Amino acid sequence: MANARTSSGPANPRFFTRSGPFDAQALAEAAGATLVPPREGSFPAGGYTGIAPLQGAGAEDVSFLDNRRYASLLEGTQAGLIIVAPAFADKVPAHSAALVSATPYLAWSRVARLFHPKAPPNPGVHPSAVVDASAVVDPSAEIGPFVVVGARAEIGPRCVIGAHAVVGDGVVLGADCRIGSQVTLSHAMVGERVIILPGARIGQDGFGFAVGPNGFETVPQLGQVVLEHDVEIGANTTIDRGSVNDTVIGAGSRLDNLVQIGHNAQLGRCCIVVAQAGISGSTVLEDYVTVAAQAGLIGHIRIGAKARIGAQCGVMSDVESGADVIGSPAMPFREFFRNVAVLRKLSKKASGPAEDGSGKG
Amino acid sequence: MANARTSSGPANPRFFTRSGPFDAQALAEAAGATLVPPREGSFPAGGYTGIAPLQGAGAEDVSFLDNRRYASLLEGTQAGLIIVAPAFADKVPAHSAALVSATPYLAWSRVARLFHPKAPPNPGVHPSAVVDASAVVDPSAEIGPFVVVGARAEIGPRCVIGAHAVVGDGVVLGADCRIGSQVTLSHAMVGERVIILPGARIGQDGFGFAVGPNGFETVPQLGQVVLEHDVEIGANTTIDRGSVNDTVIGAGSRLDNLVQIGHNAQLGRCCIVVAQAGISGSTVLEDYVTVAAQAGLIGHIRIGAKARIGAQCGVMSDVESGADVIGSPAMPFREFFRNVAVLRKLSKKASGPAEDGSGKG
Amino acid sequence: MANARTSSGPANPRFFTRSGPFDAQALAEAAGATLVPPREGSFPAGGYTGIAPLQGAGAEDVSFLDNRRYASLLEGTQAGLIIVAPAFADKVPAHSAALVSATPYLAWSRVARLFHPKAPPNPGVHPSAVVDASAVVDPSAEIGPFVVVGARAEIGPRCVIGAHAVVGDGVVLGADCRIGSQVTLSHAMVGERVIILPGARIGQDGFGFAVGPNGFETVPQLGQVVLEHDVEIGANTTIDRGSVNDTVIGAGSRLDNLVQIGHNAQLGRCCIVVAQAGISGSTVLEDYVTVAAQAGLIGHIRIGAKARIGAQCGVMSDVESGADVIGSPAMPFREFFRNVAVLRKLSKKASGPAEDGSGKG
Incomplete structure (x- = not known):
């Protein structure tokens, strides 16, 4: 049933504006790719007008092949221009031009962005917003409906603050940030070009308490959150501020939805942290670490540069630079899958041939 | 201690309105159940006035038994009318009438709804709402305080849009939808009778980026989200829009809280997706799939119809229709529990009798 | 790189106000600790002015040592006053005074709070708030911008309700509660001194439906949520109201971010429930239970008092009081780690010495 659905294709005009058309040369430049003209016929006279997947594309559409397992779609496509890796260049149909790139996904991304650029900020403060008199909002910034901007907050040039976002007292946003609807930001120093998706919570109290004579007593959380340049934060993700030191998300790092940072x-x-993963308090990730979905890292450990933590992994101790770990507790990938195989073999042996063949549970 | 708490019972009038009273026949019709009069005494003269659990119910209350392990409560109950499965019909006390149903939970649900119907929409737009002049809001819809409705959005008959919800540019909502407080909806086509609980995030950018020469570059996310008829979405759940194709939640599917859909x-x-489960990008679930709590599905796989994915399961490859899998990596239920048993046995043997009996860790 | 970052230190004045200075005696009283004067030199004439970590502290700063593994930092610190456990009292530098406490973290917490007290409520209702005429708001409470307070809701003395929070019809908040920005509260009875961080969802419909002839039918959720005194709830956490009985969070319990309570x-x-853990419907936790991060508890089970559920644990059945369990399915800690060790040994044996030594995967 899901298969039978017809999609509106990419870039439904209800939701996306479109630039163009663009000629093949302009697209090649945007993509940083090598242009190969069609072996039969010519480029469309009016240029290319948009993007489309291989199956639905027409003579004025740009399409792309990124995943080897969809290579068979090249054969039947009507796309006028196709972005491919060098290995597939000779499989492009004769009537199609090609943009050949060693990084076709990146090339595609840039072409798609050319046709569908981000809307620029619409400068000004919505009349419903509540902006403290001591806040400094750059005149080129866009402040949406019902936004609250606290005392002494600073909002940089060309920032876009979505509806209902709350920018707390003293928070600083660098240039070109995009803050989604209903984000809350407090106790935070934010760099440039930072993107935060709706509902993320940045800078609230960390989970800190001491055992007192009458129950738990909250420990004051006196640090802040630092989001460096080009960080992106997913929807409904939570990043607590530091207790004494700062919580820091390094430049260029990307967090998916529903991530927890202690x-x-x-x-x-x-660094990359995929959806629903959690990183406990005081843990350090060096550069280029990847944490896959639903993984959990205990507190006070260090993950070396370029380490990769697998999905649902439970990390209880330091991980070396460049290591690939998975499982709970975490272990090297090959060890994990060897364990799985060994246990399966032992289990089959234990259950015996009769039961195994019976089909009953 | 938790046991000692006294509950206000169901339907605290602070929070719930009440209809009725209803006589036994009306309740039998609503429930689609067979009415069995009390063996001693008669129906209450004024009808039944409400619902209550077996322990707290009185002669004018309707109660129900759904779970076999609470069957002993039938003996002492004072409930005037009890919804039961056929197997328990003869265990209903002599002073109680019974509504006998092969689907007692469904019958209970309908009776409870009769006493406590959903509040109808209160048509109109709250004066604090910001509704774009080009949006089309049906006059029978209710738009709450501080709601934002974007350009060209369409809101169908009898929709209720909770306080602070943000309905983005171009979003379409069919008839009878209920959108909770502080939901954000963008790039979404929504069917009829769709319910979204507070804080859900629908239609934001998916987690897509390419590696560029200076770090990650965001890939434009040019698809949308389609929520078909009768979908329900839990609180703080996140559903990203498609990158090229659409993200689709099929008719009648129910997602619990804090679920992630890539x-x-x-x-x-x-389909049913229970709390904190995550489904990665481009994965397909056929009809009637159940994904239990905290399970995670990798991207680009297919789960066959009626498959059941167990709690905390980590699914790394396709699952056949009708299969029951659990574990990380996923395996058939019986294999998983056999593995657990085999490992326990091996582990006991390895530790030896002395250590095992020592009681020390 | 992360190491090289310089922090603003605790309590950046952009975000935190500061009280003081305080003399050593006042700090000893606040901390409930024993004051030991410096062996060389004297107390600072003007008192102590703030807190700082051992590395960055000066002669007028208070610092503390909580974690044995940072003990070497004592040697080089310039801190004027150091909170330590008795075991470290003689390691405090000669120029520093000491506050010796059997509970140094608690002592630290109280000293930090003395320097940085919580801002008191700023009584009054923001003009943008929408408060129903039938709601009762104590005049000492602070109601932030764009807050919505429903019919018959009651807000106690000195409560602070953050921007955009929605307090539903009939909800009751006791004295001294702090409700974060963009929290939604409905069908809830809330005690005193309850703290809810931004984006938490309290009281929405539980995940209840029956299978009807044409798909799922929603079962009315007719209970409520009870948050007892001194409860704290993390950011974006979700607590569904009861279906028939109540959902209850006992006095003094603390829930971290992104927790799900059915x-x-x-x-x-x-009780303590750490980030991203989930507790399914109708499950009971007795007093002082700890549920670590990402653990999941199935429904309708009972966890005995003081039990500890490990991170990522999958609990499918009752747990005895005082037990320590981990793994999925849950088992005693020692059994889990013994299993891990046994499987590793078997797996190494199966792979053989050649492969094991080859270094290839």
Whole structure:
């Protein structure tokens, strides 16, 4: 049933504006790719007008092949221009031009962005917004309906603050940030070009308490959150501020939706944290670490540069640079899958041939 | 201690309105159940006035038994009318009438709804709402305080849009939808009778980026989200829009709280996704798939119709229709529990009798 | 790189106000600790002015040592006053005074709070708030911008309701509650001194439906949520109201971010639920239970007092009081780690010495 659905294709005009048309040369430049003209026929006279998947594309559409397992779609496509890796260049149909790139996904991304650029900020403060008199909002910034901007907050040039976002007292946003609807930001120093999707919570109290004579007593959380340049934060993700030191998300790092970052955690440059993963307090990720979905890292450990933490992994101790770990507790990938195989074999042996063949549980 | 708490019972009048009273026949009709009069005494003269659990119910209350392990409560109950499965019909006390149904939970649900109907929409737009002049809001819809409705959005008859919800540019809502407080909806086509609980995020950018020369570059996310008829979405759940194709939640599907749905994922009809589960990008669920709590599905796989994915399961490859899998990596239920048993036995043997009996860790 | 970052230190004045200075005696009283004067030199004439970590502290700063593994930092610190456990009292530098406490973290917490007290409420209702005429708001409470307070809701003395929070019809908040920005509260009875961080969702419909002839039918959720005194709830956490009985969070319990609590769940006093854990419907936690991060509890089970559920644990059946369990399915800690060790040994044996030594995967 899901298969039978017809999609509106990419870039439904209800939701997306479109630039163009663009000629093949302009697209090649945007893509940083090598242009190969069609072996039969010519480029469309009016240029290319948009993007489309291989199956639905026409003579004025740009399409792309990124995943080897969809290569068979090249044969039947009507796309006028196709972005491919060198290995597939000779499989492009005769009537199609090609943009050949060693990084076809990146090339595609840039072409798609050319046709569908981000809307620029619409400068000004919505009349419903509540902006403290001591806040400094750059006149080129866009402040949406019902936004609250606290005392002494600073909002940089060309920032876009979505409806209902709350920018707390003293928070600083660098240039060109995009803050989604209903984000809350407090106790935060934010760099440039930072993107935060709707509902993310940045800078609230960390989970800190001491056992007192009459129950738990909250420990004051006196640090802040630092989001460096080019960080992106997913929807409904939570990043607690530090207790004494800062919680830091390094430049270029990307967090998916529903991620939890505990107080004092420090992520290096260009880390990736996929949906529903959690990083406990005071843990350090060096640069280029990847944490896959639903993984969990205990507090006060260090993950070396370029390490990769697998999905649902439970990390209880330091991980070396460049390591690939998975499982709970975490272990090297090959060890994990060897364990799985060994246990399966032992289990089959234990259950015996009769039961195994019976089909009953 | 938790046991000692006294509950206000169901339907605290602070929070719930009440209809009725209803006589036994009306309740039997609503429930689609067979009415069995009390063996001693008669129906209450004024009808039944409400619902209550077996322990707290009185002669004018309707109660129900759904779970076999609470069957002993039948003996002492004072409930005037009890909804039961046929197997328990003869265990209903002599002073109680019975509504006998092969689907007692469904019958109970309908009786409870009769006493406590959903409040109808209160048509009109709250004066604090910001509704774009080009949006089309049906006059029978209710738009709450501080709601934002974007350009060209369409809101169908009898929709209720809760306080602070943001309905983005171009979004379409069919008839009778209920959108909770502080929901954000963008790039979304929504069917009829769709319910979205507070804080859900629908239609934001998916997690897509390419590696460029200076770090990650965001890939434009040019698809949309389609929520078909009768879909329900839990609180703080996140559903990203498609990158090229659409993210689709099939008719009648129900997602619990804090669920993550990646871009281009497609769920069939009447799927169930329980709290904190995550479904990665481009994965397809056929109809009637159940994904239990905290399970995670990798991207680009297909789950066959009626498959059941167990709690905390980690699914890394396709699952056949009708299969029951659990574990990380996923395996058939019986294999998983056999593995657990085999490992326990081996582990006991390895530790030896002395250590095992020592009681020390 | 993360290491090289310089922090603003705790309590950046952009975000935190500061009280003081305080003399050593006042700090000793606040901390409930024993004051030991410096062996060389004297107390600072003007008192102590703030807190700082051992590395960055000066002669007028208070610092503390909580974690044995940072003990070497004592040697080089310039801190004027150091909070330590008795075991470290003689390691405090000669120029520093000491506050010796059997509970140094608690002592630290109280000293930090003395320097940085919570801002008191700023009584009054922001002019943008929408407060129903039938609601009762104590005049000492602070109601932020764009807050919505429903019919017959009651807000106690000195409560602070953050921007955009929605307090539903009939909800009752006791004295001194702090409700974060963009929290939604409905069908809830809330005690005193309850703290809810931004984006938490309290009281929405539980995940309840029956299978009807044409798909799922929603079962009315007719219970409520009870948050007892001194409860704290993390950011973007979701607590569904009961279906028939109540969902209860016992006095003094603390829930971290992104936690899910299903309908009718009951938590006892002083339970701890760490980030991204989930507790399914109708499950009961007795007092002082700890549930670590990303753990999941199935519905309709009972966890005994003081039990500890490990990170990522999958609990499918009752747990005895005082037990320590981990793994999925849950088992005693020692059994889990013994299993891990046994499987590793078997797996190494199976792979053989050649492969094991080859270094290839």
